[in-house]
Amino acid sequence: MPAVKFYELDTSRRLQMLVDEGLIDERDRATLAPSRALPEDIGSHLIENHIGAFPVPLGLAEHFLIDGRALRVPMATEEPSVIAAAGNAAQRVARSGGFHTRASRRGIVAQIVFRQGDGVGGDASGNRSGGRSGKRGLASFLAAHRREIGDVADRAHPTLRSHGGGLCGIEVRRTGEFVEFDLLIATGEAMGANTVNTIAEAVAAYLSARLAGFDLLMAILSNKADDQRVHVEARIAAADLATSTMPGDEVASRIAAAARFAEQSDLRAATHNKGVMNGIVAAALAAGNDVRNVVAAAYADLDAEQRTWTSWRVADGGLCGSIDMPMPIGVVGGAVSTLPVARLAMTMLGHPGADELMGIIASVGLASNLSAMRALVTQGIQAGHMHLQLRSLAMTTGAQGRELEVLTRRLQADPSRASLERARVSLDAIRAEHASKGEASAGRVHTADGREMIE
Template identity: 40%
Template sequence: MKIYEMTDEQRRQFLLDHGYITVQQAEQLKKRQTISTDLADSLSENQIGSFSLPYGFATDFLVDGQEYVVPMVIEEPSVIAAASNAAKRIKNSGGFKTYPTSRIVYGQIVLEKITAEQLSILKDNKSKIWEFAQMAHPSLIKRGGGIVSLNFNQYPNFVEVELGIDTVDAMGANLVNTILEKTAKKISDLISGDVLCSILSNSGQGQIITVKAEIDFEQLKTSEMSGEEVAKRIVQLATFAKESVKRAVTHNKGIMNGIDAVLLATGNDFRAQEAAAHSFALESGEYQPFSDWQIVGNRLLGMLKMPIELGSVGGAIRALPMAQLSLAMMRIENSKQLQSVVGSVGLANNLSALRALVTTGIQAGHMGLQSKSLAVSAGAIGDEIELVAKELNRTKEYTIKNAENILLELRSK
């Protein structure tokens, strides 16, 4: 039986049988417990309850020689289906190869109305500022991180003290801001001047990852098109995304569908990721796609290059039980490993979207997977959901009115 045909109980058993989760974690998933009131109060202001989203998993991700099931939190079934579909095609062709860089978070201490003499004082005391910043968060040094760069950048009306900080496995927002604020006080004392602000940057410039995948033509074919023809059409659409900003935005949104879903499942800040990603897309001055596709021999070569901001420890990641379960399910040992998996999901979703667009079109598969949601919206319950969805897929008239009529007819029998 295919995983998408299983019941939720059968899927939990599948994960248990294959060693992805423990008996305790299977029970945790079965109970579908929301977070405690105390935890909700600590994570949000004016909280009055918990908002649930479906928690599923994508399969067949072979990343750097290791196979993963990937937890994803999203309300759109086609995203998980697309990720799994493309991952299997890529797995059958050798899998994903990833090339993460150092994980550096940049912070900015901003000064205004600074004199040449004050700037000279800062430059003369660079080593002292560096040492002070290094000791502002001793536990980070113990984990192998710390300050890796310190620069003074001049703007028409401002001077910026820019710190590059290796946050190791933490996303790093809180620890970077702590270091910056302590260092800002030291700088203010040195120049007897005011600091406008100190804050991390979500540019993601120090957290770029490259993900590559080669897909055999055989893995791309449809009942009506050869794999080579599909590959050529994918390359053409990828080229169009470089020339059309409107297409590039949608191209990238499809990539972020998968990335954000994994970030949510692991308790990471998807807003920071969105900011970093779209800033990177504009780096050349004109908005560009995160991925590129080319034909090399008898294979389609895909490459994704973009920042991926995340952590595997600290903050909400540690506090949220489901985030901990997600990391355990993927057997994540560090943030670079998680970064590699997340980047692979982004490239997989991109491949599925492009392949669908240049062959059958996006709506055929998308609406077919939405049929159950329509059935529920029409009022179907229990076994009715599958029956209404099946009829919707037969008629291919995906409207709430049609779903209601199908349900009415079903109940009249």
């Protein structure tokens, strides 16, 4: 009898196989156990070869005032200080009226690409006896078939029109040996990737049957989301930017200068943009959206002429900032509707529409950028990060509860010498002190590397 393949097993049998092979032990199996945050039946239907979940901490960034609405924004991230920094900046912005957003959501572009066959004399009008396949012939072909193409698109996804979507534009162009039909498809409130690809493949089959002398190469959506854009503006009074050692107007001037430098330096722009993405990815992930799509679209928008999505200038007695970027997201379908935590995040946001969610996510990105640059041009980035970094180091040792706080304070006493080895030595000392005072947890012994053994 042939061996059962890994992908044919259910989750529990896959885990048993890993235990039998010595890749994990029983403790590891327990770590991978299903939870209410991601039940096994959902996880195993979302991905292939499912063995468990990889939890990312979920937090709330406070103090956001977006288009007059106060929000705590769910953010999913493993990086310390990201959520606190976004909330800190949002509070400063809120004192001057909050974030103001506008979004444009026309649709998603799908590309249907043909390659002209070698030595084929057909034209682009379906006439196999020959003719021109140049730009004019392609335009004539499209004009003659536009209505039928629309019907094909509607039949491919019959319910899309009832949700405010459907094919709303098509263009044709020639690029070297390739002929490209670009379809603009509105997807309503959904992310729409599967919908767009379904329509694209149906239209591609229709075109392929009528374009003599052309070989269908592919039909696929584009992640370049020029037709899904968001713009957010914010103002911060100079007084709300001041530190204990630097007046607010000077801080504002320095932030504006740092922003101008990012527009001129590739090296700085990369880090500047990473700070924006700290917020955007965390907010998009918490809302169950495809962060790879969001990131791909955002970076496709940049070039040598435009290196960043944000801009900052001194004006109106303070600092004025804006962010303008593609934001291909949705609020129905996919993981948004499937993942329990994503559904909960959307509930906490008040079930926003797609346009509103675009503004929320972009506002978090702008806040993250403001917080990072204010720290950079004043006290430096490490001062604000240090406590959270040392706490993260303490957690790596396995410190828990009260001992985690004690260990973090001891590491803070001499942060320049902090290391994992020193943290483990300090943790052993803390536990020895607690044991001598009778404070050790009954029935538990911790090893030097922080692992816990049940006696």
